[in-house]
Amino acid sequence: MIETQNIIFPVEDQSSSSANITPSSGKPKTPKFQTLKNQANSVDDFSALPFYLSYTPILLFYYGLLTGGRGIWYFSPIILTFVFVPLLDFILPPLKLNPTAEQEKILEKQFKFQLPVWLWVPTQIFSVIFTCYVFGHWDLTLTEQIGLLLTVGLMGGQSINVAHELGHKLSSIEKFFAKTSLAFVCYMHFQIEHIQGHHWNVATPKDPATSRLGESLYQFLPRTIYYSFISAWDIEAKRLKKANKAFWSSDNQMLWFMFWPTMITMTIYLTFGLWGAIFFLMQSAVGFLFLEVVNYVEHYGLLREEISPGHYEQVRPIHSWNANESVTNYFLFKLQRHSDHHTFPVRRYQVLRSFEESPQLPAGYSGCILLALVPPLWFYIMNPRVIQARKMIEMYRKNESHEQ
Secondary structure (H helix, E strand, O other): OOOHHHOOOOOOOOOOOOOOEOOOOOOEOOOOOOOEOOEOOOHHHOOOHHHHHHHHHHHHHHHHHHOOOOHHHHHHHHHHHHHHHHHHHHHOOOOOOEOOHHHHHHHHOOHHHHHHHHHHHHHHHHHHHHHHHHHHHOOOOHHHHHHHHHHHHHHHHHHHHHHHHHHOOOOHHHHHHHHHHHHOOOOOOHHHHHHHHHHHHOOOOOOOOOOOOOOOHHHHHHHHHHHHHHHHHHHHHHHHHHOOOOOOOOOOHHHHHHHHHHHHHHHHHHHHOHHHHHHHHHHHHHHHHHHHHHHHHHHOOOOOOEEEOOEEOOOOHHHOOEOOOHHHHHHOOOOOOHHHHHHOOOOOHHHOOOEOOOOEOOOOHHHHHHHHOOHHHHHHHHHHHHHHHHHHHHHHHHHHHHHO
């Protein structure tokens, strides 16, 4: 288990997002071994429309709900996500197109890419409130209750993904949207721990969100949920101490991050009754469980080299799993281009790139989640890939040392 009291969590200014820096030095660097192929001819090769596919599960759910459909309709988003999406990922060609440096500057400024992300926040809030009412007041069978819980929880997992995209940005409005989304899944500490903990310590034993080789999903989940929460408190305590501010004060973000979900829960209880409040808490749990399952997949078994006691080599595209499957990338706002995200965290999703050196998952996230649910199958498929990826990482290190 991780001994959290012996871990030093670097703290960065709350007004900025994490950048491409080496935690041990804090100095900007340009990582080597970033081979880009399949570069686009023009910005017209990139469209924001496919990213509205992320709304398909919600539309499918509401269509069935509001047209009188019962039973299977409550599970329709789950079936779409974990049956049809993996099949389409397998059938359709992968998404390998990369923007040039000039195209990136244009794409970064196009609001049409921000719109589907921003719209998700009010969509989530409405969906959570409405389904709390449905759960508390409609006459649902046990099967329908389970379907409703899994579906809204799946939306909650996507909401954390949206908060993840927004929370890395420098814009105050995007950070506000991120925190609002996280409040409706009772996971606001993610805003602190992810940026100031996970991104500094990823692919090291210090990181509770990095799954270890041979660690099953069911071993990983309680470890990452508990220690990520402890990490967020630790990071905030260090920030307050450095700023000479009291721990028990309004300056403590973690106190606010506990307060707002509690207020939402109480408001739902007073509005929709006990079962509405219970449903809110349950859908929150399902939502952050979906998020942590994705974390398990994204970083399984990959490690950075410890270059001195407690200090590790900088994060590069070789330290996170990548997946080019097209449909899941559109559903998740290119979260699967995770290698580039960890190397350059402030990048907007539309300009995330696919590097040749990045280790590749055997399927998109939807397919990999299904594999992870069966640990022997996951180990059988992934452990050889981890060993091969580690060999490749070592080869890159040797090549780099020869060049210096």
